[in-house]
Amino acid sequence: MRSFLLTSIILFLFAKNVNAQEFLITDYGAGKDSTLLSTAEIQKTIDDAFAKGGGTIVVPKGTFLVGALFFKKNTKLKLLKGAVLKGSDDIKQYPFIPSRMEGVKQDYFAALINAYKVDDFSINGPGEINGNGHKFWVAFWHRRDSLKKIGKETTNLEVHRPRLIFIWKSDNVAIKNVKLRNSGFWTTHLYQCNNVTIDSCDIRSPFKPVAAPSTDGVDLDVCKNVVISNCYISVNDDAIAIKGGKGPTAHKLEENGPVEDILIENCTFGPAHASVTLGSESIYVNNLTIRNCKVENDCxxxxxxxxxxxxxxxxxxxxxxxSGRCGSIISIKPWKQFFDLGSSNEKPFGTVKNISISNINVSCQNLGYIQGNKQDLVSGIRIKNIKAVSKSNSFNTKYSDVKFENIVVNGKLLERSQLTASEQMPKGF
Incomplete structure (x- = not known):
């Protein structure tokens, strides 16, 4: 027994020692000239850390130009104050590899930071990861506008551009106190990950002078047990998007799945398309809590x-x-972008139930719109203790099981009859 305990202690101390190792990228030749790529040197740092049992890759003060980096088992990333990992704007620096995009298993370009099956992976600041996405954004808008002139739509994948961070099949992930900026595509994509913490991060992409399309702040894709706290997020798409798959047979495919047990708290949401969105690639979301947050937007x-x-x-x-300012408190609407039943004879529908919204103090453009597709089932929505200054005093809904309690709009306590209205459904639904 004593021998077993002694061996366990030795192994624990060894693992602790290994994890405490630090590997400075400049010791491996990474240069601070932001016009010269340091991808090979930093990848060599990661590979050496892995070969020596693991440790933390340290980025010192300075700007380092890189393409895709691939972290390995027992490696982590730390960016010191003033450190910037700046992404190359040449898509050739991001290999085309097996991946996951828009709710579909497919090959796609690697992200700037990649971690596949790296349990206990972490990214710590206070430095910055900057996607340098301007060139990709310009190319996207150029293609969209060109196709629009001939009556065609642009999909998100037609203009090749990298995500900032992609973490796949990794448990016990922590992203803390880091600045995430100007991604070419989605900013932080977590797929099939459990036990994730994203804390005290500052995540941004611009709306002008060139808007940064599809730069979601955080995408949770088939993930469980996630806490997002103390973050500021303002991006030119959804601040936090809950994903998991799409299509008439998506619920049957093993690569898809639920997003469950998510806590979002003490965050501030700046301008975005929505503060928290379920979709447009979601099949099952259960136990999502959003609390003690501020909104500073019109979405x-x-x-x-x-x-x-x-x-x-x-x-x-x-x-x-x-509290704060928003476009609406709740929006439940049909979403038919890139609608595709393929050859399926399925007749999909949505089920929305047990939503509680309470203690909201905001100024807004309207209170809410609760209108799903004709076949959708919506029940158990409870909205109470709302204090709003709003241009509209109604929650637009056709559903009877939407209950209201203590709703004060523009200083006036309103009854249900004053709060509900129902518009004709959009054509095609």
């Missing part, structure tokens, strides 16, 4: 995109103690 606080080509279940969602 929906909680946004549910109901795809008529995908079976969706969104349940047990709680939103509480929110």
């Amino acid at each position: 929906p606080l909680l946004n549910l995109k109901m795809r008529p080509d995908t079976y969706q279940v969104f349940e047990n969602i709680k939103v509480e103690n929110i």
Whole structure:
């Protein structure tokens, strides 16, 4: 028994020692000339750390130009004050490899920071990871505008551009106190990860002079047990997007799955398309809490995109103690972008149930719009203790099981009859 305990202690101390190792990228030849690539030198740092049992890759003060970096088992990333990892704007620096995009298993370009099956992976600041996405954004808008002139739509994948961070099949992930800027595509994509902490991060992409398209702040894709706290997020798409798959058979595919047990708290949401969105690639979301947050935008606080080509279940969602300015408190609307049933004879529908929204104090453009597709089932929505200054005093809904309590709009306590209205559904639904 004593021998077993002694061996365990030795192994523990060894692992602790290994994890405490630090590997400075400049010791491996990474240069601070931001016009010269340091990808090979930093990858060599990661590889050496892995070969020696693991440790932390340290980026000192300075700007280092890089393409895709691939972290390995027992390696972590730390960016010191004044440190910047700046992404190359040449897509050739991002290999085309097996990946996951827009709710579909497919090959795609690597992100700037990649971690596949790296449990206990972490990224710590206070430095910055900057995607340098301007060239990609310009190319996207040019293609969109060119196709629009001939009556065609642009998909997000047509203009090749990298994400900032992609973490796949990794448990116990922590991203803390780091600045994430100007991604070419999605900013932080976590797929099939459990036990994730994103804390005290500052995540931004611009709306002008060139808007940064599809730069979601955080994408949770088939993930469980996630805490996002104390973050500021302002991006030219959804600040936090909950994903998991799309299409009429998405719920049957093993690469898809639920997003469960998510806590979003003490965050501030700047300008975005929505503060928190479920969709447009979601099949099952359960136990989502958004609390003690501030909104500083003109978009929906909680946004549910109901795809008529995908079976969706969104349940047990709680939103509480929110203040500031937003476009609407809740939005539940049909979402038919890139609608595709393929050859399937399925007739998908969505189920929304058990949503609680309480203690909201905001100025807004309207209170909310709760109108799914014709076949969707919506029940158990409870909205109470709302204090709003709004241009509109109604929650637009056709559903009977939407209950209201203590709703004060523009200083006046309103009854249900004053709060509900129902517009004709959009054509095609």
